[in-house]
Amino acid sequence: MTTSTPGRALLVASRPGAYPTIGDALSAATDGAVITVSGGEYAETVEVTGIRVTLAAARDAIVVIDGRGADRPVFRATGGALVLKGIELLADTSSAVVADDAGLTMDRCTVSGGRGPAVTIRGSMPFEVTGCVISAAEQGIVIDGAPGRLEDTTVEDMTGDGITIGFGADPVVRNCTVTGCGLRGFYVYQYARPVIEGCVIANTGYEGISVAHHSTPVLKRCTVSDVGGSGIVFGAGCGGSVTACRVENTAEPGIAIAESATATVTAADPAGPGSSGDLGLDEMLAELDAMIGLPGVKAEVRALVDELQVNEWRRRAGLPIGAAAHHLIFAGAPGTGKTTVARIYGKLLKALGILPQGQFREVSRRDLVGQYIGHTAEKTATVFEQAKGGVLFIDEAYTLSRLAGSGGDFGQEAIDTLVPMMEEHRDEVAVIVAGYTGEMVDFLAANPGLASRFGKRIEFENYSPAELLSIFGRMAAAGDYELDPDADPVLTDYFRLVSGDANFGNARDARRLFEEARKAQAQRLRLLGRMPTVEELRGLHVADVVVAAAR
Incomplete structure (x- = not known):
């Protein structure tokens, strides 16, 4: 993200002639400056506005920038460009890195902790994040609108989503690992158009990859396994493609595509090695495997x-x-x-x-x-x-x-x-x-x-209550609703009860119940007396399901 224009070369170290803190070095930095940071721990937060600057750990040095306890990001860049190389960042009450309309490069950095997203990239400036490890935050990486490249990076142990891509962003995400997320591995929304290739998503509480709000991602050679929800979900009005992806040990269906979505699924990569030559057959078998139960x-x-x-x-x-x-x-x-x-x-x-x-x-x-x-x-x-x-x-x-x-x-x-x-x-x-x-x-x-x-x-055979629960969840996800997990036992009891009825309609009953739950949610939100938030519009509560089941 730097240009060929040379800037000042500055050194941060605890010795005479060097700057004692990163903040001191930045105060003397000019556009294009390169700041080399000697090994050690630096308890400070950094703001970069309107200039291009590089901060790099000295060779073989361990550099830790500790912003814990501060009410602002460890690094915030506004305009200009920020390059971080080989640096460890610690956060707790705020984000670790925020780039607002600033070019961001992170190479071999480690980020731990943070309230909200550990790394936030907003605006139209391109970014590059390569070889990084991001862990133990509320969210991993949020990319809103920005183009760029995210490669060879691990996002792990998030209480919420791992990687969120939205607002028309079209980055390339390649060879990344997303694991141990309380919500989704990838959340792609608001007309986003990323290419997600060769990534591994595992051990998430909900979907491995969730696509919503007219987004059209290209998913290639990804592996999704051991997730609480379906492996890959395309919501209403979404498009894109799924090529040569493996979905294992997920809720059914492994790949869920809403009726109005136009996403395509191809089991083999027609341009890649090892193609079977029976792509249509593989695609249809994948569609069959994606069905719940049976x-x-x-x-x-x-x-x-x-x-x-x-x-x-x-x-x-x-x-x-x-x-x-x-x-x-x-x-x-x-x-x-x-x-x-x-x-x-x-x-x-x-x-x-x-x-x-x-x-x-x-x-x-x-x-x-x-x-x-x-x-x-x-x-x-x-x-x-x-x-x-x-x-x-x-x-x-x-x-x-x-x-x-x-x-x-x-x-x-x-x-x-x-x-x-x-x-x-x-x-x-x-x-x-x-x-x-x-x-x-x-x-x-x-x-x-x-x-x-x-x-x-x-x-x-008739669907079991557990399978009908998965079908209901698929319908909710396809409509971009967030079903309260506490509703699961209510739904299971309901499906267990109606399955003994002579006119039991299996998935048709699940569809009818879902539509009634949507109506109950709409009636509840109308009583708020104000316009609901996006979270409220997506939230399908236990009370909504209880009302629907009683009708």
Whole structure:
């Protein structure tokens, strides 16, 4: 951050001819000055305004600047530029370093303690922080609006967030370790656009990486593990990409992307070494793994993918393969992820080269059944034709057979039309029928050849209360709400209670409860008589959940 213009060379040391304190040296410094600091402890705080100055520890010296007990930062730079090399900073009641519209360079520095962020970088001036260790503060590093580079730095043991990047900032964060944070490892918000590459995030109380407020980060080759929340979360309206990142031992889903977010997930780096060449397949499997629960379903789908992949390899090798239908039965209660898995299955078939398009067409009884003889066959054939090249998903398929034999229902006609088309076009379309387990048995009995058209039946079990708690938490995070951890037992008890209801809706019940909690929060905030703070707007309290559960 310094320029080629030379400044004064000054020495801080406890000997004649040197400056006894850093403050004394700064009072004599001119623009571009380089201050070499001899080994020792210096109990002072430093302010740099409008000039460029470098403070560097003397060779092999241990320099400790102790600002503990002061009500101001250990170092504050306003305008100009500040370079710190090989210096240890101690803080407690204030920040260690604050740069306001000042270029900041920190190289091989150690920062310990601090109220609020240990290091704050604000404004439009570029920064460089490399090879540093920042520990035991309320927050690690806050970057607001500034471009720059953060590399090979460790942020550890924070009571709050590790690294916060906001207000349109677009730094490159590379090969950093963030661990032991009470809240999130990375918090990216307010239109921030960082590149976060090769970083390790572990042991955080909440999400490993949380993205909010229309931010669009690029995440490459990061590892997130052992965190209390989901590994990576993209909130509503956010974009960006996740490439070749590993998410292990986190809350489910490992990667949570809000419905209105446009972030993409790619399991392998298309430009990097070791690429598998099956990027679409890897991406879809990562999407499947990111779903909450469903271990049996995931295993069944992966087994199907393995079989289909080997069949494709045998075909390319000129070896014989057996005829395979891609039609499936998804049996289980509503709200257990059947539709989502069906969508992923279509994408997997496309990635494997089995279906040319992989598009998803969801229909129900009303889309297939007509109002007069012959009309149903026509509607069903039209829908089937439109689904060619992808997945035809028939939800609540058992309703087609509910009134079979009554003479006044045309659902049976739809079934009889589908059976020969499923066989004739088995390589062109995947038909997935879904519904309650018991009712699907009656559906399969409606036509003698129907059951044989399906290659596999996959059972979707009800979500457990713990899984529904994770789903609720995912919904809250996607909406950029901060759920009070004390609400967990209230939610668990509620889900345990409703799971025994005959009309239990699984994730649908979690969605309904979340919407009611949002309404309860809105009513509570309206009673404040003032505009709430950002923290209050994000906070979803236990009382909000209690009110929602009682409705």
